[in-house]
Amino acid sequence: MTAPPIGNHLRRMRFDHGQMTQQTLAQAVGVTRQTIVALETGRYAPSLELAMRLAGVFGCGVDDLFFWNGTQPESATRKNQ
Amino acid sequence: MLKVIGFSAAALGLGWVLAWISINYGVSTGWIGAAVLLGWAVAARLRWERLKQHGADPSGPERVVWHRLASAAIGCGHMLTSLAHPSIDLHVGSGNSLATDSWTILAAIVVSALVFHGGDRERDERDRGFAAAGLRVSYTTLIVELLILLFFLGFAPPDLRAPFSHFFIANLLIALIVISALAQYLAQLIAYARDAQAAAGGEQ
Numbered sequence: 001m002t003a004p005p006i007g008n009h010l011r012r013m014r015f016d017h018g019q020m021t022q023q024t025l026a027q028a029v030g031v032t033r034q035t036i037v038a039l040e041t042g043r044y045a046p047s048l049e050l051a052m053r054l055a056g057v058f059g060c061g062v063d064d065l066f067f068w069n070g071t072q073p074e075s076a077t078r079k080n081q
Numbered sequence: 082m083l084k085v086i087g088f089s090a091a092a093l094g095l096g097w098v099l100a101w102i103s104i105n106y107g108v109s110t111g112w113i114g115a116a117v118l119l120g121w122a123v124a125a126r127l128r129w130e131r132l133k134q135h136g137a138d139p140s141g142p143e144r145v146v147w148h149r150l151a152s153a154a155i156g157c158g159h160m161l162t163s164l165a166h167p168s169i170d171l172h173v174g175s176g177n178s179l180a181t182d183s184w185t186i187l188a189a190i191v192v193s194a195l196v197f198h199g200g201d202r203e204r205d206e207r208d209r210g211f212a213a214a215g216l217r218v219s220y221t222t223l224i225v226e227l228l229i230l231l232f233f234l235g236f237a238p239p240d241l242r243a244p245f246s247h248f249f250i251a252n253l254l255i256a257l258i259v260i261s262a263l264a265q266y267l268a269q270l271i272a273y274a275r276d277a278q279a280a281a282g283g284e285q
Binding site: 022044 | 139206279
């Protein structure tokens with residue numbers, strides 16, 4: 001199973017927010033606890049909707065919670081320069 | 082993954098054994114299948130409740146797939162064994178218990194589904210992804226099966242097609258649908274198993 005090229009700070013954010021449990025976070029965003037586990041272990045990249053829901057729970061932006069972990073496409077790299 | 086394949090094989094084998102006993106010894110075995118299915122449903126629920134304490138339990142949607150796989154595999158094993166004897170009349174009250182056995186197993190599937198009821202069964206986007214992969218496998222399986230059947234019905238020599246009455250073909254079509262469903266649940270659970278395997282080194 002190939003890991004998606006998107007990393008996240010979910011685990012750290014949970015602990016920073018009163019040691020929130022995976023179950024509590026799962027209920028807050030409407031997914032199963034197993035999906036939170038999959039996200040935290042980097043095996044699953046969420047939809048934009050779920051990413052925004054998660055960011056909403058922690059009161060931060062999607063960019064603060066998720067980051068690109070793979071190689072940038074060449075065109076994107078050129079644009080950023 | 083081996084667990085999923087082994088479980089399917091065991092459930093298929095159970096369905097085969099039940100029909101085989103029924104055909105060869107004239108004993109009604111549907112109630113045995115029903116008892117095994119119900120017993121397994123209760124045991125699985127209790128086991129998953131224990132695993133929940135360690136956070137290692139399957140999600141609600143995955144539990145539902147396990148139940149569907151068990152049901153489809155037992156039903157499939159039973160149906161295919163019955164259909165392998167085209168000379169046997171599969172109507173209810175035709176001197177054998179195969180039809181009533183099938184209906185008894187079907188009733189047990191409904192009751193055992195209720196045993197699973199109670200957990201959160203709503204799929205989230207990850208479950209929907211696995212379900213979509215399962216549906217693709219199911220669709221492909223069904224199309225391949227139908228193509229084989231169509232060619233057989235159209236081009237096989239008449240003596241080979243002789244036992245294929247409308248009633249037999251109707252039962253065969255049900256069996257093909259059950260096989261494609263079985264392929265779907267198998268693919269879904271393999272996807273869950275691969276995911277869990279990848280998480281084995283992950284953190285809680």
